[in-house]
Amino acid sequence: MGEASEPAPRILALWCPDWPVVAAPSAGNAGSALAAYGARAGLEVRLFLPDSTPQPFMKEARRLGAQVTLVPGSIADAGRVMRETLGPAGPDRWFDMSTLREPFRVEGKKTLGYEIAEQLGWVLPDVIIYPTGGGTGLIGMWKAFDEMEALGWIDAARPRMVAVQASGCAPIVKAFEAGRETAEAWPDPVTAASGLRVPGSLGDFLILRALRDSGGSAVAVEDGEMIEAARLLGSREGIDACPEGGACVAALQRLRAAGRVDREETIVVFNTGTGLKYMT
Numbered sequence: 528m529g530e531a532s533e534p535a536p537r538i539l540a541l542w543c544p545d546w547p548v549v550a551a552p553s554a555g556n557a558g559s560a561l562a563a564y565g566a567r568a569g570l571e572v573r574l575f576l577p578d579s580t581p582q583p584f585m586k587e588a589r590r591l592g593a594q595v596t597l598v599p600g601s602i603a604d605a606g607r608v609m610r611e612t613l614g615p616a617g618p619d620r621w622f623d624m625s626t627l628r629e630p631f632r633v634e635g636k637k638t639l640g641y642e643i644a645e646q647l648g649w650v651l652p653d654v655i656i657y658p659t660g661g662g663t664g665l666i667g668m669w670k671a672f673d674e675m676e677a678l679g680w681i682d683a684a685r686p687r688m689v690a691v692q693a694s695g696c697a698p699i700v701k702a703f704e705a706g707r708e709t710a711e712a713w714p715d716p717v718t719a720a721s722g723l724r725v726p727g728s729l730g731d732f733l734i735l736r737a738l739r740d741s742g743g744s745a746v747a748v749e750d751g752e753m754i755e756a757a758r759l760l761g762s763r764e765g766i767d768a769c770p771e772g773g774a775c776v777a778a779l780q781r782l783r784a785a786g787r788v789d790r791e792e793t794i795v796v797f798n799t800g801t802g803l804k805y806m807t
Contacts, residue, residue: 548573548621550613552598552605554660554721555584556800561624562591573613573621575605580721583804601716602660603726626661627729633667640671643795644681652686653792654743656778658771658799659690659699660725662734669737686795688743690734691771691778693718693750698727699734703745708732719750720770722799744787752777757802769805772798 550573551561558574565572572593576585577600588595596612598605606625616623626632644651651672657665665688675681690699696716702709712727728734738745748756750770757773760766768776775796782788 547571549624550574550609550621551624552602552609554602554724555580555804556722558593559584559587559591562588562593566592575609577601577605577724581805584721601724601726603712626663632663633670636663636667637671639664640668641675644675647793649680651681651684652795654689654788654794655686656689656691656775656794656796658723658774658797659692659734660722662690662699662728662730665690665737666730666733685741688737688741689778689782690738690745691774692745692747693720693723693753693774694747695750696724696726697747699731700745700747702731703735703738708735710735720753720774722771723774746778746781748774748777748781756780766798767802768798769800769802771800
């Protein structure tokens with residue numbers, strides 16, 4: 528018998544040793560992920576979720592030990608209530624893990640770009656279609672492509688980036704079509720896709736810049752379209768997609784019908800979760 532192994536390090540403690548609490552507003556998956564990592568690191572996790580969040584997300588976060596507060600309205604309302612409830616963030620109080628209010632999530636999300644490049648033999652696709660709420664995935668991939676070019680792993684060619692939103696909450700689409708550099712908050716966000724029910728993003732200018740610099744676009748789809756497209760993905764590919772993934776398939780259908788993508792192009796379509804969490 529060998530010596531007993533050392534206990535695994537508490538990874539979050541490497542960067543927030545003085546924060547007894549980490550907190551975030553969430554539409555679902557990000558909150559569950561924070562709950563899981565917080566449990567592993569021995570940190571108290573406080574989540575503030577819109578009260579319209581599907582029950583499986585709430586139950587998952589609570590099973591992972593997070594304290595969940597339900598807030599009427601959108602994720603923006605949840606963020607406001609979080610800050611009103613917890614007061615000013617600080618080393619002896621709590622750490623704000625809201626999207627783009629911390630430096631770490633983009634660094635994690637950029638691995639999406641590295642994985643795409645590696646799986647495609649270091650040749651990037653022609654088009655990437657991504658469901659866009661807070662937009663860190665799209666921002667992270669765009670950062671990764673610049674890093675890989677600097678490393679000499681890829682050339683200067685870039686995919687056309689496509690941000691997909693719901694018709695009932697499409698601030699990026701509206702700003703893109705209007706030629707604006709920033710997006711106004713969507714006044715009454717309504718969609719079945721929790722991850723797309725984000726009325727505004729701190730990184731709106733970065734998202735819009737990536738779309739334009741890549742020659743890409745922004746597409747809004749109806750809820751009925753995304754739900755039907757998710758069913759199509761399941762029946763054709765055996766992938767039980769979340770509505771956000773269905774939205775990307777629906778956006779691809781729209782782009783194809785408009786002649787804005789070609790059958791011969793390499794297209795990456797993202798599904799960011801399981802449809803199981805939306806079953807009631």
